[in-house]
Amino acid sequence: MNESISLDWYFDFISPFAYLQYQALILLRRDRPDLQVHYKPVLFAALLQHHGHKGPAEIPAKRSMTYRYCYWYAQRHGIPFRVPAAHPFNPIPMLRLAIAHDCNPLVLSRLFNHIWVESADDPDFSSLDALSRTPGLESAEEEASQPEVKNKLRALTNEAIERGVFGVPTIAIDEMLFWGLDMTEMAIECLDHPGQFEQDEYRRIERLPVAKARI
Numbered sequence: 001m002n003e004s005i006s007l008d009w010y011f012d013f014i015s016p017f018a019y020l021q022y023q024a025l026i027l028l029r030r031d032r033p034d035l036q037v038h039y040k041p042v043l044f045a046a047l048l049q050h051h052g053h054k055g056p057a058e059i060p061a062k063r064s065m066t067y068r069y070c071y072w073y074a075q076r077h078g079i080p081f082r083v084p085a086a087h088p089f090n091p092i093p094m095l096r097l098a099i100a101h102d103c104n105p106l107v108l109s110r111l112f113n114h115i116w117v118e119s120a121d122d123p124d125f126s127s128l129d130a131l132s133r134t135p136g137l138e139s140a141e142e143e144a145s146q147p148e149v150k151n152k153l154r155a156l157t158n159e160a161i162e163r164g165v166f167g168v169p170t171i172a173i174d175e176m177l178f179w180g181l182d183m184t185e186m187a188i189e190c191l192d193h194p195g196q197f198e199q200d201e202y203r204r205i206e207r208l209p210v211a212k213a214r215i
Contacts, residue, residue: 005191006036008172010160012044013098014091016070016083017181018169019116022108023079024184035191039103041095042157044168051166057088073181084119089126092153093144097131099152100143110134 011018048055056066067083074081094111101107114134119125131140171178171187178187
């Protein structure tokens with residue numbers, strides 16, 4: 001095993017899957033003190049716009065299915081989880097706050113917990129006023145308005161797009177991307193056995209031609 005290994009984690013607080021994968025990363029870091037996680041907040045809506053996608057919450061049947069699955073998954077794994085009072089919501093203030101605090105894991109945990117555990121009964125939960133009442137974020141309004149923080153969020157989102165990221169959460173290990181909660185285990189295996197994904201069949205998959213494209 002390498003003395004030090006790392007991964008980049010692209011996320012947006014708007015995603016319940018990001019919250020759930022964050023819990024998995026917490027456990028992973030406890031078990032793997034050699035692992036460095038580089039947290040990279042991005043604006044999911046900008047990824048969707050760039051790739052011409054709809055988000056899960058923009059398709060009614062997929063929206064309710066997503067919430068049901070995330071609640072089921074959280075219960076199954078013993079993770080506190082309550083969908084906030086309204087969703088989707090504007091995550092930009094939270095993303096900027098994370099950047100203002102250099103993505104300190106304590107701050108990330110507070111923000112994720114604020115959204116996905118504590119805000120089921122607070123329709124104002126995503127406002128800067130509500131965030132300013134969160135311990136450690138009393139200066140939320142001032143911090144979120146700093147030009148360098150706004151620029152960093154744009155830069156990280158552009159970086160994600162350039163790397164081919166199309167959704168959140170996404171784990172990036174060197175050139176390989178692992179999108180979604182259900183790829184967590186696969187990403188962990190890549191950390192331990194990166195050569196596995198250089199087998200001939202994986203290479204063939206990467207070059208697979210399109211037989212017919214939807215018009």
